[in-house]
Amino acid sequence: MFPWLYDTLFRAEWPWSMLRLFRYPFFCAMAAALTAFLLCVLATPFFARAFRRGGFWERTRHFSLLAVPAKRHVPTMGGAVIVGVAIASILLWCRLGDPQVWLLCGVAAFLAAVGCADDLRKIARGRGLSRGVKYAAAFAVAGAVTTFVCVPALSPFQNAEFRWAFYIPCVKEGFAAGALLVPFLILFLVYAVNAVNITDGMDGLAAVPVIFTGAVLGVMAYVLAEPEYVSYLLFFPSRVGGQTVYQTLPSMNIAVAAAALCGAMAGFLWHNAYPATVIMGDTGSLAVGGVLGTIAVLLKQEALFLLAGGVFLLETAASWAQDAVGLGIFGRRFFSRAPLHDALLLKGTGESKVTIRLWLLSALLAVLALITLKVR
């Protein structure tokens, strides 16, 4: 909204020249992160108090072996604050004429609504929505985002060859995936929606990997929108008239949205750090995962997302190996418990130590992901 106000209202003769700052995406991104952070820090306690008064805590969160009295009655659904604040900040600091902004807001709002229904059902009945309903919602979002990206009239990628290509870090040229890109994108988005949800099992555990992954994607979005950076870093080359040109993406608003998400998560972490006064629940984890996945698809950085969000991949892979392969095929458990953080906890490692180690791993993976900017 602010960039639009600037475009509409600003006149060169006005004395407040600092308003020109609204024109710069970098400033908007930082302002979006700050706005979201402050709003989240300030708003979360009010919502947490209201949720606690309303009895909005999960009955089934802690398995009996590790149930700790101090952890009972921690209100859930804090994700509503994250999503609300992130959307507010995005609407304040992005250019609203960009359909990608509305796509991100729509994905966040839809998945937050599904997560909210799941959390409310857990509170009321002790059991959330069925796995089928949650997967249906994830597939619906994946279908919508894939349609947006692949249909020429909607797609932000105007070059058809580029639209159907798949890029991996450290490799300049894209692979022509053709129609295979559609099922890949759908499966990738379903994975992204679930990955944060699976990781969100301990106080503050999911928040920091989300911040790091969001920051990496935000940097990528910023870099990929600047022609100078793109040609210097040799992104998305294609041959036009015997010359190599480097494709830029209309991704400045995505950088602002990623910054807003990181700010909201950091603000939430203020209250969600161990011992948490509020947890995000499925309301937040599904939406945050969906938004991160959508950003990765809009930047053609799906593989980079898998690297930067390696903690999500590790947790999801452990969970999948245990449930689908171990119990589904071999009738045995590979780990004492899945996902990974529960197995480590049950092994006797302190909760805060498990959380901080996974944060450090996430930081390391984010650094590796950023290195791929130049190692190409």
Added chain:
Amino acid sequence: MGSLFWRCIREYLWRAAHARSAARVLAEAEAALAAGAPGRPERLAELRAYPWWEVRNAALKLTALETGGSADALLCGLLHDRTDVGIVRRNAAAALGARPASPASAAALRRGAADPYWEVRREAVWALARVDPRSEATFDALRAAARRERASQVRMALARALGATGNPEALEPLELLSTAASWLVRLQSAVALAELAAAVPAHRERVRAVLARMERSSEGLTGRMVLADRMAVLDALLDTERWPAAGAVASLYFSPGTPWTRQ
């Protein structure tokens, strides 16, 4: 191991090809389980030999509903059938622990405590603490297991079982478990030591010293909170002249999460 791997793959493919009939048979077994009626022995034998482990698992639970030595023998056989999947064998151990004790089942569980699959070992140890805690043979098996075991969940069960033996010699393996890296194992060892001190008054001072050392060394806030909570109870018990019955101390143990019949 290799044959079990290929059996699982074959069964998975068979089930994928016969999804509808496998689901129907599983529903039949689960309905019988919900009704608490094992049904005809011939049908039960067919279900136990069914080429999909979930059906065999339900059939095992139906077998456990039957009384008598033949069911014991079947469960002992299932526990040691290394060609079957771990969950089925694990549930065989748990079912034996939930049945009245018999020499055959205790012997089978002692062997189960050395099984290669950790869930079978854990359930066998939990079951031994229930069906045959006081015999020398059980104590020897538990002491040997405590020395070699590395899986923290099995070590937790071992602490519980050693505490239940009431054997004065259990102090040494319990002291070993009380130095485990896992606070959960240390916690179970603490309760087991208190239970042992209740049974063997001569050990009280030594147990008090071990407990004091453990409280200082517990890692992580969650572990420390829970440990401090339980330690306060144990300290109160140690300070009283009248020691509670062993059963009262045992109530401080964490018990396994989900009942075996639901898995």
